[in-house]
Amino acid sequence: QADCAVLIIAAGTGEFEAGISKDGQTREHALLAYTLGVKQLIVAINKMDTTKWSEDRFKEIVKETSNFIKKVGFNPKSVAFVPISGFNGDNMIDSSSNCPWYKGWEKETKAGKSSGKTLLDAIDAIEPPSRPTDKPLRLPLQDVYKIGG
Numbered sequence: 439q440a441d442c443a444v445l446i447i448a449a450g451t452g453e454f455e456a457g458i459s460k461d462g463q464t465r466e467h468a469l470l471a472y473t474l475g476v477k478q479l480i481v482a483i484n485k486m487d488t489t490k491w492s493e494d495r496f497k498e499i500v501k502e503t504s505n506f507i508k509k510v511g512f513n514p515k516s517v518a519f520v521p522i523s524g525f526n527g528d529n530m531i532d533s534s535s536n537c538p539w540y541k542g543w544e545k546e547t548k549a550g551k552s553s554g555k556t557l558l559d560a561i562d563a564i565e566p567p568s569r570p571t572d573k574p575l576r577l578p579l580q581d582v583y584k585i586g587g
Contacts, residue, residue, distance in 0.1 A: 441564060443468075458503070469510050542559075
């Protein structure tokens with residue numbers, strides 16, 4: 439059981455639109471993560487180098503993605519949106535000088551507000567869920583068998 443999912447979205451022209459379309463894989467993966475019980479989400483918008491680090495393209499993708507993840511069940515205010523270039527390593531570990539317009543991500547959860555600039559910052563900001571390890575162990579039973587002999 440994962441505590442968080444990282445949804446990688448391609449920023450390339452046509453790629454994002456294909457992924458977010460009615461039968462697109464981006465939409466499918468977000469729904470699958472939510473259905474499997476993942477409560478926290480990070481959205482990494484990849485291939486920003488192919489859009490020449492366009493602020494307008496980033497904002498367009500954030501807007502469209504926010505709308506559809508809200509329909510799935512995630513709260514867009516609790517999601518970090520990070521523009522990255524996996525090929526060049528931009529905004530993955532260290533903040534990139536290629537996007538001076540990007541001031542960083544900010545998310546708000548029950549535990550409070552957190553912010554950062556890079557994908558690593560977003561991963562570090564994942565809140566570990568409380569696990570009731572101090573309580574008795576309970577297991578589901580499906581059937582009881584009596585073995586004679």
